[in-house]
Amino acid sequence: MIHSGNGNGEILEDAPHGQTTSGIEIVGRGIKELVLVINKMEGLGLAKSDIPLPRIIVVGDQSAGKSSLIEAISEIKVPRSSGTCTRCPLSIMTTANDEPGASWECRVYLHRRYDLLTSNLPSLSGKPGPFYPWTEKDTPVDIPFTIIEDKDALQDIIHRAQLATLNPGHPHMRYVSGPVPAIGDDCHLQQEFSPNVVCLDISGPDLPNLSFYDLPGVINQTEDGTKPYLVKLVKNLVKDYINSENALVLLACSMESDVANSSATRIVRNLKAESRCIGVLTKPDRLPQGDPVDIWHAILNGQKFPLGHSYFVTKQPSQSEIDMGITHVRARELEGQFFETQEPWATKFAQFKSRYGTTQLQTILSQKLTTQILTNLPIIKDRLRIQFDQLDAELRDLPEPPTDNAVQIVLNLLQEFTSCVQKAMEGEHKYNKWRLAWKEHRQNFYQELCAQKPTLSLRGDLDQGLYRGADDANGVDGAPITIDSDMESEIRNPAPASVENTPKKRKMEAPATPKQKRPQLSNTGPVRRSNLTKIFKLDELRKVLDDISVSDLPGEMDSRALDHLILDCLQNWDKPMINFFQVIDYALKGQLRLLFDGVFKAWDTTELYQKAWEAVEKYTSVLLNEQRNVVATQFLRSEQEKPFTGDTVLWESNKTATLKVFQKARSEARVNVYFRELEEAIGKQLSLMERNRRMNTDLNLREIINTDPYHREVEVMAKIRGYYNIASLRFFDVVCLSMQLKLFKLLRTQLLGELMTGLGMCDGNSRDNCIRLLAEDSQRERRRIALKNKRQALIEGQACLDALGRKYQNAALSQSGVFAGSFLPIRGSTPVNRFSSTPSRIHSPGNGSLVMDDMDVS
Structure with missing residues (x-):
């Protein structure tokens, strides 16, 4: 025989043998297990881990009848002291226990996810957190408070549990028994509101299978107006719960107030959560007599303030009836009579009677919660898998600090890093970023040197009067004609192709190390002239030659x-030499830092990370300073001491080629001066053809043009520039070659030894030094513990789903694909429950782990 259910987890009858159990029957039979599983995962903190756990939350303004609604749904009594009765979220789970002899029982525990910053609140400054003055803990803990079997005692216990939550600086046991102050007496409270949760697990005969949160009523001001942050805390708390993607919102609205003015309704609308809302109109007996009821008809009909799951109406006992001890059963009877006899509910609003009463609301909540759970189980399973992968990846970057093998771990890290450096210096495949960057930087360095190549202004005073009949020609002393490097054909052999002829490559520079300003080379493309270029004028050059000569x-x-x-x-x-070394310093250390972080990232909070990088940076600076201050500077001083070259062929070829370029340019300049003077004399401009004819036929003119009064100066300029070509290339070669043969070679071969010496691995205390270097700071330790706790919670949540899947593996739920497919293998420990045998024992062993006891979901 196969049992069927009534939607509340109760077995009604046996289906005839051979008939298939419907999906609704399976759902009805499984509500209890589904609610238990989701609530256990909620208690594990998985809702904060991007796991879409379905939940019901009850929200409303103060005095909206929310407390009465909670009492009716859960069949419990909540505190009704002065002020706001709910000062922190209440998690209420009710499950039916219809076993023979079963009795009502409630287990109360405190779920603490937030710590109070300080008991002496500072003035608000900066950007406080959403629940200021509370801040989120690394690892939440569950504190068992008490277990009771007397339903009438629950109101007092909830009051005591809230006091313990609002006074986190006091031992929670102080509030379990003995006299306690009223919760409205603020002088006895460290905080008036808290985001921490008081959890009630209630089981008993004929209870609905539900799980929901009761939130503090939204407030618009505090009593004395001195603590505006409390208003923000409560609103942010309500927003946080409503924003949960799978939260089914139970929105309580009093019919003695205007729905449009409800703060809770406004928050729901602003968060665009109307589609997830069930509206509950409370206090229908207080509908003002004679007021038009059309607005309420439009609300129930979905024409005004529509919600995704419509509105229900409930009528709860008055305060006098509560004081007289009205039972839940009697309250439901009176509620039914009210809707059957009172206007306009029994007549004008009769069409909505299927949405009247607490029982109807309980049924729809149970159904919708179950549907939501079933719909999201595959998503929950996928999110668990994703979370596992992310946590495992992060934990790999936070390894446990070693002790016995500390020396070997440090040595392995150093060897791995220096091996990467060696490959980078050699330009090995996949490690060639530095080689490409080095090639570009040295090319720019040579271009900077070429940019200072001396040049000549090609006209002088002796070029005036070339046309015999002309007076001093206007404009002869205009802008000088100069020779740039791309106008000549001087020989640069053996200039490397990588410098002169290699196409530009994309920059491969690494990011700057901290507090290091990135230097810039002034040229990234072909360089024509620097502002440091020496420009000789013919007459000034003549004067220098005459003044210095003793002949x-x-x-x-x-x-x-x-x-x-x-x-x-x-x-x-x-x-350019100083600028070149600054760029190399920046780029080389940036590349080394990238390699370093790739190896040492998992230890970035340890002394090893800091000390090892300091040693790398120091050694690199020493090598660079030697190249700059010794090799390059000394060779520069040698170049600036006296001109020299032993390569006669190179000298003659550069001098001759440069002289030809200057002589040709001088000839063209004198031709231009002659024809300008001629045109000014005759008063017209000559065509190019006429100019060429005169040059070809007038031998006297050709003689005048070719007789250069500055021939000595032009020859000297050819020598100056020819030597500059040789010397600049030689200086470039020496500087770069020394860096390659010394700096890069020492980084390849000596860096490991320097690091071992600098980290104290070569003395008698190497083991103690390495243990100290690998010791982690407290923040890193807390982070790893929090990740391990979170991972353990995922394991336990997964185990709950596995157990649920096994339970229904042969049922219609499995056939529909809800539990199809295997879950991840459980790694770690077995599922545990929130309660130990000692009700008041905190579930944290002191090492940061999360401990919970067995909860049987089968």
């Missing part, structure tokens, strides 16, 4: 004059 023969050149002019062009090489 008495006219027009002769002294070698000392040539040396002076050559060396004058090299005086600013220190600027």
Whole structure:
């Protein structure tokens, strides 16, 4: 025989043998188990782990009849002291226990997810958290408060549990028994409201299978107006629960007030949660006599203030009836009589009678909660799997601090890092970012040197009057014609192709290390001229040659004059050299930092991380300083001391090629001066054809043009520029070659030894040093413990789903695919329950782990 259910977990009858149990019957029979599983996962804190756990939350304004509604649904009595009776969320789970001899029982525990910042509240400043002055704990804990079997004692116990929650600085046992102050007496409270939860697990005969949260009523001001943050705390708390994607919102609205003015209704609308709402109109007996009822008809009909799951109407006992001890059964009888006899419910509103009464509300809540749970089980299963993967990945980056093998762990990390550095310095595949960056930086360095290449202004005073009949020509001393590096054909052999002819590559620079400003090279493309370029004027050059020369023969050149002019062009090489080393310092340390973080990231909160990087940075700085201050600077001083080259062929070829370029440019400049003077004399402009004809036929003109009064200066300029080509390439080669043969080589071969020495691994205390280096800070330890606790909660939540899946593996739920597929293997421990044998024992062993006792969901 297969049993069927009534939707509340009660077995009504046996179906005939051979008939199939319907899905509704299976759902009815399984409500209890589903609610138990979801509530256990809720208690494990999985709702805060992006796990979409279905829940019912009850919200409403103060005096909206919310407390009476809670009492009616759960068949319990909540405190009704002065002020706001609900000062923290109440988690209420009711499950039917219809076993023979079963009795009513309630287990009360305190779920603490938040710590109070301080008992002496500072003035609000900065950006406090949403539940200020409460801050979220790394790991929530469940504190068993008490177990009671007397339903009449529950009101007092809830009052005591709230006091314990609002006074977290006091031992919770103080409030379990003995005299306690009234909850409205604020002088006895450390805080008036709390986001921590008082949990009630209630079981007994004929109870509905429900699970819901009762939240503090929304307030708009405090009694004395001195604590505005409390208003924000309560509103943020209500918003947080409503925002949960699977929260079914039970919105209580008093019929003695205007629904449009309800703060709770406004929050629901602002959060666009109307589709998840069930409206409950309370206090129908207080509907003002004679007031029009059309607005309430429109609300019940869904025409005004529509909600996704419509409105229900309940009528709860008056305060006098409560004081007289009215029973739940009698309250339901009177409620039914009210709707059957009173206007307008029995007549004008009769069409809505299926939504009258607490029993109807209990039934619909149970059905909708069950449907929501079943719908979300596959999603919950997938989210659990995702959370497992994310937690395991994060835990891999937070390994346990070692003790016995500390030396080996440090050595392995250093060897792995230095191996990466070696591959990067050698430009090995997948480690070639530095080689590409180095190639680009040295190319820019050479371009900076080329940008200072000396050049010549091609016209002088002696070029005036080339046309014999012309006076001083206007404009002859206009903008000088200069020779840039791309206008000449001087020989640069053996300039490397990577410098002159290699296409530009994308920058591969690493991010800057902390507090290090990124230096910039002034040129990223082809360089034509720097503001440091020496530009010689012909007449000034003539004067220098004449002044320095000691020869008495006219027009002769002294070698000392040539040396002076050559060396004058090299005086600013220190600027691109310094800039080059700054760029290399920034880029090289940035690349090393990327490699370092790739190896040491899992230990980034330890002294090892800090000390190892300090050693890397220090050693790299020492090597760079040696290259800059010793090799490059000394060679620069040598270049600036006296011109020299032993390569006669290279010298002659550069000098000859440069001279040809200058002579051709001078000839063109003198031609332009002549024809400008001629055109000014005759008063018209000559065509290019006419110019060419005169040049080809007038031998006297050609003689005038080719007789250059500055031939000595042009020859000197060719030597200056020819030598600059040789010296700049030599300086570039020496600087870069030294860095490759020394700096990069030492990083490849000596870095491991430097690190081991710097970290104290080569002395007699290497083991103690390594243990100290790997010791973690308290924040890292707390984070790992929190992750492990969260993972354990996922394991237990998964075990609940596995047990539920096994229970229905041959039932219609399994056939429909709800439990199809296997869950992740359970790794860690077996499921446990919230309660130990000692009701008041805190479920935290002191090491940060979350401990709960067995709860049988089968």
